[in-house]
Amino acid sequence: MILTATFLSAFAGAALILLLPERRAPLAKWVALLAALTGLGFAKFAFLFYDNSPGAPHFQYLTRIPWIPQLGISFSTGADGISVVLLLLTGVIAVAGVLFSWNVTHRPRAFFAFYLIIIGGVYGVFQSFDLFLLFVFYEIVIIPKYFLIAAWGSTNREYGAMKLTMYSVAGSALVLLALIATYAASGAHSFDLFTLADPAKAHFAPGFQAWAFPVMFIGFAVLAGLWPLHTWAPTGHVAAPTAVSMLLAGVVMKLGSYSALRVAMTLFPQGLDQWRILIAVLATAGIVLGALVALAQKDLKFTVGYSSIAHMGFVLLGLMTLNLAGLGGSVLQMFSHGIIGGLLFAVVGRMLYDRTHTRDIAELGKMDLSKTLPFAAFTFTVASVASMGLPGFSGFIAEFTILKGSWTSLPWLLIPAGIGVVVTVAFTLRALQRSFFPSGEPSAPAHAFDPITVPEKLGALLLIAATLYAGLLPSALLDPILRSFQSPLMHGLLR
Amino acid sequence: MTLLTLIPFLGALMVALLPSPGGGQASRTLLSDRSPQAPRWIGLSYMFGALAIAVLLAFRYNHVAGGIQFVERHAWIPSLGVEYFVGADGMSLMLILLTAIVTPFAVLSAGPGISKLQVALILLLETTLFGSFTALNFIHWFLYYELSLVPAFFLVRSAGTKAATAAALRFFIYTLLGGLAMLIGFLAIQLVTGTFDLVRLANAGPSLDGILAARSGWPSAGLLVFCCIFLGLAVKVPVVPFHTWLPDAYAEAPSSVTMLLTGLMSKMGVYGFLRLLVPLFPQRMQELATPLLWLALATIIFSAFTALAQTDLKRIFAYSSVNHLGYCLLGIFAVAAVPMGAPAARAAATNGVLLQIFNHGLTAAALFCFVGFIERRSGGLRGMTDFGGLRAAAPVFAGLMGIAIFSSLGLPGLNGFVGEFLIFSGTFKLVWWSAALAAIGLFVTAVFLLNIIQKVFTGPLPERWSKFPDLTSAEILTVAPAIALMFVLGIYPQVLIALFNKP
Numbered sequence: 001m002i003l004t005a006t007f008l009s010a011f012a013g014a015a016l017i018l019l020l021p022e023r024r025a026p027l028a029k030w031v032a033l034l035a036a037l038t039g040l041g042f043a044k045f046a047f048l049f050y051d052n053s054p055g056a057p058h059f060q061y062l063t064r065i066p067w068i069p070q071l072g073i074s075f076s077t078g079a080d081g082i083s084v085v086l087l088l089l090t091g092v093i094a095v096a097g098v099l100f101s102w103n104v105t106h107r108p109r110a111f112f113a114f115y116l117i118i119i120g121g122v123y124g125v126f127q128s129f130d131l132f133l134l135f136v137f138y139e140i141v142i143i144p145k146y147f148l149i150a151a152w153g154s155t156n157r158e159y160g161a162m163k164l165t166m167y168s169v170a171g172s173a174l175v176l177l178a179l180i181a182t183y184a185a186s187g188a189h190s191f192d193l194f195t196l197a198d199p200a201k202a203h204f205a206p207g208f209q210a211w212a213f214p215v216m217f218i219g220f221a222v223l224a225g226l227w228p229l230h231t232w233a234p235t236g237h238v239a240a241p242t243a244v245s246m247l248l249a250g251v252v253m254k255l256g257s258y259s260a261l262r263v264a265m266t267l268f269p270q271g272l273d274q275w276r277i278l279i280a281v282l283a284t285a286g287i288v289l290g291a292l293v294a295l296a297q298k299d300l301k302f303t304v305g306y307s308s309i310a311h312m313g314f315v316l317l318g319l320m321t322l323n324l325a326g327l328g329g330s331v332l333q334m335f336s337h338g339i340i341g342g343l344l345f346a347v348v349g350r351m352l353y354d355r356t357h358t359r360d361i362a363e364l365g366k367m368d369l370s371k372t373l374p375f376a377a378f379t380f381t382v383a384s385v386a387s388m389g390l391p392g393f394s395g396f397i398a399e400f401t402i403l404k405g406s407w408t409s410l411p412w413l414l415i416p417a418g419i420g421v422v423v424t425v426a427f428t429l430r431a432l433q434r435s436f437f438p439s440g441e442p443s444a445p446a447h448a449f450d451p452i453t454v455p456e457k458l459g460a461l462l463l464i465a466a467t468l469y470a471g472l473l474p475s476a477l478l479d480p481i482l483r484s485f486q487s488p489l490m491h492g493l494l495r
Numbered sequence: 496m497t498l499l500t501l502i503p504f505l506g507a508l509m510v511a512l513l514p515s516p517g518g519g520q521a522s523r524t525l526l527s528d529r530s531p532q533a534p535r536w537i538g539l540s541y542m543f544g545a546l547a548i549a550v551l552l553a554f555r556y557n558h559v560a561g562g563i564q565f566v567e568r569h570a571w572i573p574s575l576g577v578e579y580f581v582g583a584d585g586m587s588l589m590l591i592l593l594t595a596i597v598t599p600f601a602v603l604s605a606g607p608g609i610s611k612l613q614v615a616l617i618l619l620l621e622t623t624l625f626g627s628f629t630a631l632n633f634i635h636w637f638l639y640y641e642l643s644l645v646p647a648f649f650l651v652r653s654a655g656t657k658a659a660t661a662a663a664l665r666f667f668i669y670t671l672l673g674g675l676a677m678l679i680g681f682l683a684i685q686l687v688t689g690t691f692d693l694v695r696l697a698n699a700g701p702s703l704d705g706i707l708a709a710r711s712g713w714p715s716a717g718l719l720v721f722c723c724i725f726l727g728l729a730v731k732v733p734v735v736p737f738h739t740w741l742p743d744a745y746a747e748a749p750s751s752v753t754m755l756l757t758g759l760m761s762k763m764g765v766y767g768f769l770r771l772l773v774p775l776f777p778q779r780m781q782e783l784a785t786p787l788l789w790l791a792l793a794t795i796i797f798s799a800f801t802a803l804a805q806t807d808l809k810r811i812f813a814y815s816s817v818n819h820l821g822y823c824l825l826g827i828f829a830v831a832a833v834p835m836g837a838p839a840a841r842a843a844a845t846n847g848v849l850l851q852i853f854n855h856g857l858t859a860a861a862l863f864c865f866v867g868f869i870e871r872r873s874g875g876l877r878g879m880t881d882f883g884g885l886r887a888a889a890p891v892f893a894g895l896m897g898i899a900i901f902s903s904l905g906l907p908g909l910n911g912f913v914g915e916f917l918i919f920s921g922t923f924k925l926v927w928w929s930a931a932l933a934a935i936g937l938f939v940t941a942v943f944l945l946n947i948i949q950k951v952f953t954g955p956l957p958e959r960w961s962k963f964p965d966l967t968s969a970e971i972l973t974v975a976p977a978i979a980l981m982f983v984l985g986i987y988p989q990v991l992i993a994l995f996n997k998p
Contacts, residue, residue, distance in 0.1 A: 325575075328574070385645055388671075390641050390642060390644075390645065391634070391637055391638035391641050391642060392638050392641075392642050397572070400575075400678070400682075403679075403682065404575075404682055404685070404686070407682060407683070407686060408686065414679075418675065418679065421675065422672065422675065425668070426668070429664065429667065433660070433664065437660070438660075473571075474572050474575075475570075475571065475572045475573065475574065478572065478574055478575075479573075479574060
């Protein structure tokens, strides 16, 4: 029930906001904050009380209620170490996103209601063990995104929103096709993941896996920004309002990688073996090309957007290593990039753009931001250092573990991935330096910007604390993640 | 141990949280109504606290027993073999002492103009230095090694000029790339040995090469890993030809920051050679001794001649720093070249290297401190030919800086002599030709250092400098401890040598 409470609190918050009378509209953000904090509380609770001792069951907090028994669909939720870590991430990003949307005055009720619906859907995906339920939650996330971007977005918002939704829907269509085929082919008459993954109850012929795996994996991986199907991400991120960029980079992209791992890879290990090398190469291409394209951007938000592609490339590369280090590092990288990507978008979208009304790196460079907005400069510096993968922050330990995993199983990808790391350092430094610490005297007259508000500071500190926590005490996250890969459901993935 | 690392960090937090209208660097001008010196004094008090602990540790170190002491060990990331593992042997303690001495020296030398941000960054840098000199698990060590770049980057940039920005970027990228190479090297080691524990790896040292070759099925695997780690450290020290980031960074950074860069951060590289490369790859070091010695010689001779061609005082001292660290490498490589026999010569060279590390830290910091004083008086001018005859105008200045220059030159009775003498006498017995060639460097160093004395302090005093102010009493107090230490270590080096030798 703890798990169910995470998404219930989000949906309840959304309902409550919609019930607010017009004159009480400014209360919406407080309700949203309360709902997000409640969700974070439950997620935190689930994370802290997840029993990771050697003999404990792998799947905990299980709830199972028959829903459409005729079709073998049930409301089945639970969590293993991977789920609790990602639920925690969702909670943190949800709270930070509300804090960074404190200045939304245009139709706040609709904004926060849509926002909470997305959050609820994300919580739901991370805990569903019934594929139908998972897909329902997955779809719940996609539709409100369109409205949030199209109505509250910035640059080119209709185009960005439409492109993002088209890609998401196309991905979902592939997933749906594969899901139905899976249901039919299994003969188990069930959408339950445990049943479908049990060779005694369901069997998928290698020939079936060979096409079902890529269809389902790619369907999910579109959302994870798999190169070359990633182009929706930078455009969408840039078009979205700040809180939605944070959600997209922070958790929505993780829905893709998580579901690809949880469903496609778990169900079709033989299909995975056939497609693994190709996907690993695409992932590495994403790392290198994402970083190179980021290096060429003039718009700071696009730089951050492409950096997400590079970082998600690491997630996908880690998944394809099929060893403990790589898989564990991959989930840790989902958490890490969620936090760091969220923080970067928060600085660019909220702290800077709402004040300077530009995201052009050269324009920003003229505003002497390290003096006019010192807190934004500080936050962006910390986020950049974390994004570069310097030790002490979460990015280092995650990417390091992934590189370690790929060294063992895909050593020939180490060199391109290493180049990707170097280019990541280069573009991050370039963006940091040119926009916040340009050399020489500022050419434009001194600007006076509104000081950074308290909610922004709280949100930034929350995210900084999270990346430091994962960077300095990674065991707290890594141990439950690593043990989960030995569960009966997942251990078939280890080669 | 943990406390030692923590103190400067807490100090940095304290300083950073001090109220300042305008914040950051702007506080330099805006703070005049509130106590503008508060960050500096609070920072200094934390630094002296760290110094007290460092001295206490040095006294409590049982050098009869030797080895690594004050060990603290906790599980950290067991799934990756990462531990929180700190401890110190004589070498670490010496570097801790050096750090604890040079850091407040640098802050004092910057005078009251130092900003809150700079003090906080210097304290952060001190934390990472202490951390890297005490950590005994590779990842734990690497954390500090890489993080030290962040405050250093911003400190170099704090000069505010365009050139400083470019230099900081170059410094950051070079060192980070070196670090990445090193990380990959250690990843390979961890994959075959299953540990990041530097002590255990050092004990397994002689067999490591064989394990790497056997596990990868490729006889040169060990060589590749060796090269990766070597590259990382060579950039940091730096070794010619990996030094190109250095002159700009040293010259463009504020002088007090250069004191930290040369006095302390370069020592991270030398320490890395002694702590990582030598114990882990004794055979490779022996096999490759001849090319390595040539690299050390190139570092010594090339940097000496380049220094000769410079007129900017900061650049001269920057190249001179490269030159002095070259002697450390010469000693290290010579000892590695002859792993058996000649115990006296090996001991002499090893002690020489360690002394040279400390001495160079102290002397180079003092030299850059004086350059800082000159810049403050001349409005930023620091070309050798811009000055002349300053001895007449500022006798105390000339005298004290003269002592520092002579210490750098290796005059007997001052600290520089002992280390270089031990290195040369040891190396000469081990690998005579390298010592003979390196002597060219000694000679050229003497030439360019004496040249400085001649051009800056003697000769006719130009009209414009006739009012060149002498050292103030605060400045004398700043440099006095360093000068005193130069004499103490020159006359009685036993104080330090006792730390890393069993009686």
